[in-house]
Amino acid sequence: MAFMLQTAPSLLNARQQLLIAAIAAALLAGCATRPEPPAVATPEPAPAAKAEQATGEAAAAENPIQASNFAHWKQEFAPRARAAGISERTLGSALAGAKLQPSIVKLDRSQPEFTRTPWQYLDSAVSAQRIKTGKLKMQEYAASLQAASQRYGVPAPVIAAIWGMESNYGSNFGSFSAVDALATLAFDGRRAEWAQKELIAALRIIDNGDIDAAHMISSWAGAMGNTQFLPSVFLQYAVDADGDGRRDIWGSMADVAASTANYLASSGWNPGEPWGVEVRLPANFDYARTELSTRQNSNAWAAEGVQSVNGQALPAMAGASIIAPAGARGPAFMVGSNFRAILRYNNSTNYALAVGLLASQLAGNGGVSAEWPRDLGALTREQTRALQTALTQRGFATGVADGVMGPATRAGLRQYQQSQGLAADGYPTLELLQRLQVGNQPQK
DSSP states (O other): OOOOOOOOGSOOOOOHHHHHHHHHHHHHHHOOOOOSSSSSSSSOOOOHHHHHHHHHHHHHHOHHHHHHHHHHHHHHHHHHHHTOOHHHHHHIIIIIOOOHHHHHHHHHOOOSSOOHHHHHHHHHOHHHHHHHHHHHHHHHHHHHHHHHHHOOOOHHHHHHHHHHHHHHHOOOOOOOEEEHHHHHHHHHHHHHHHHHHHHHHHHHHHTTTTGGGGGGGGOTTBTTTTTTBHHHHHHHHOOOOOOOHHHOOOOOOOHHHHHHHHHHHHTTTTTSOOEEEEEOOOOOOGGGOSSSTTOOOOOHHHHOOOOOOTSSSSOOSSSEEOOOOGGGGSOEEEEEEHHHHHHHHOOOOHHHHHHHHHHHTTTTOOOOOOOOOTOOOEEEOOOOOOHHHHHHHHHHHOOOSSSSSOOHHHHHHHHHHTTTTHHHHHOOOHHHHHHHHTTSOOOO
């Protein structure tokens, strides 16, 4: 319904005109009905974010040679983007207007020395505040979440959990222009080919009219909006669920929920299975089998004595694995194809576990039952390098001593543990490092 107030402006004084304008605004506001608010306000960097970018621009200005090289690089890159089908309009605005952000180069090259244990990560990721906020957000955006769930077969709590993990329910999805970020990474050269492809994808999104460059806000690595999609992922999985002709993962909750669910469904989400369940392992369980690569159906695990901690029968899973993120002293979980679908979003066991546990608690279930071994600390990167070196010297291959606990290092550690009659859980501890270092000392 529309309301119109018509009168002769010349017959009204200023106060009367203001009063009529206020009445009209109130009437129009009263007639506007929206079942849900936007996912976030108009995507725009917060003042602190603007200051961060301004600092980066100032740093670039202080290095005129680098700024000149960046301008030259943009000119050289333009033909590649043009050949990929990017319009002159977008090249002349978005690409030409891209600004070098030296702070991004520093962030890309930094490697934190200290790591976190699984429980430290989960304490933060699945905090009481995030659970509380998530439940409120699920009520606020129930229509969009349920619509996405029904369309793609992904439960609403899982969609909300991804949203909570990626951008803290839309409160923090980055402080950089995606074009600035990706152009800077492409120019820097460490990941030039990858960044150039993502930059072209970002320019294509602008070309398609989904969003303009000024509002394409991302993290320093180019992950965008509420869902933290990279541009290439956006082009493949983002959905226009509200029918406005744009795939808006910055401001439309309908698009955010549908895009997230579409990604998980396309990654193999099975509507008939849970993401996983906490389990209790038998006393003689071989922890060398606590790997995602070891798969069998849940009936086979049950036959070996694996039990759900809640006393119920294990849920049906065709390709279930047992994982013990903190080793033999910590909780264990049986996970399946839906856990692997979450890993497609972020290939981190801790991340996927956090999504699953957050989703479970958003749905009203409890948290982890077993105790975490909180007396253990995480190894630093330097200590992990020392562990890798000691294992290699003992003849247990770990690959490059890079300070990262990858699959090769975990496999080498398991082999060492088996050789010592220890639980082969592959979990690195200071005690194991010291044991290896003592054993590697030359005989006097």
